[in-house]
Amino acid sequence: MQKSIRVKLAGLAVAVLPFAAAGIVPGAAQADDSIMETELFTVSRGGQIYDNWMSALEADKPKKTHPSYPAAGKQKGAATWRCKECHGWDYKGADGAYAKGSHFTGIKGLKGLAGADPDKVVAIVRDKTHGYTPAMISDTAARKLALFVTKGQIDMDRYIDRATKKAKGDIRRGAGFYQTICSICHGVDGRTINFKEAPKVEYIGTVARDNPWETLHKIRNGQPGIPMVAMSALSVQDQVDILAYTQTLPVE
Ligand code: HEC
Ligand code: HEC
Incomplete structure (x- = not known):
């Protein structure tokens, strides 16, 4: 699984370089002293x-x-x-x-x-x-x-209905964030990255519906060991809007 993603995202290595230079890389202990962490x-x-x-x-x-x-x-x-x-x-x-x-x-x-x-x-x-x-x-x-x-x-029950798993967010606002940020890697329809090994498929739309709590955690903090953005600089409601939109993306 990991391998196919690395190949697909080979171009990303370039984007990660400036961070690497500053010591801010996944797994790195600490940023350079001259960089405000x-x-x-x-x-x-x-x-x-x-x-x-x-x-x-x-x-x-x-x-x-x-x-x-x-x-x-x-x-x-x-x-x-x-x-x-x-x-x-x-x-x-x-x-x-x-x-x-x-x-x-x-x-x-x-x-x-x-x-x-x-x-x-x-x-x-x-x-x-x-x-x-x-x-x-x-x-x-x-x-x-x-x-x-x-x-x-955060108290996720405030933002995700436990019974229906639906995010209490504004889908239109979420689409704006998704299409300008997440789609660069995941694709406009969320199907560029398959989290499973083909022929099985699991896309962002699948994970967001099945496990909105996991998805919100990753939207806020990023994905460990992978150069993915963390949206913690946005408000929690913005993050939940993104989650709400990803719940509308295709699952196959
Ligand atoms: C720079 C590229 C990049 C961007 C931008 C990005 N992602 Fe990701 N995302 C990835 C990669 C790579 C993975 C890891 C796939 C894997 O491990 O199989 C991933 C994994 C995920 C997962 C975890 C799926 C799982 O089951 O482990 C979620 C959820 C997710 N991304 C949501 C988002 C959302 C929402 C955004 C926008 C806020 C976003 N990502 C932006 C590259 C990106
Ligand atoms: C295999 C299960 C397990 C894992 C994995 C685990 N914990 Fe725990 N954790 C427990 C148990 C059991 C307790 C309750 C201990 C008690 O009440 O004496 C606990 C309690 C805690 C508490 C105290 C909660 C409270 O209100 O008293 C914190 C904080 C905590 N864990 C953090 C972590 C962190 C951080 C990690 C990951 C590095 C982690 N735990 C991984 C089993 C686990």
């Missing part, structure tokens, strides 16, 4: 680490299932080490979209840490329950992750 940027990097620290940090994948992953859970192996696997795309854990289905764990969400001291989150990431070593998630990366947990969470 904004909180917006750090929080969105933290959001990518939350999504998939292995891809975001180009780290080795653990082989065993996470010791705190419940025995009754349906996932196994490296996937169970992603923060989102236990705490959800909506950060609500068992109180959110993962209250049922193949990703159910019964584990709580992270709302209690919104607005908290980031050091608390760093300590939790290193505690016995979590067991993330600095070799997996470095201190610098843990700090970004902690900034995301304390400053980057």
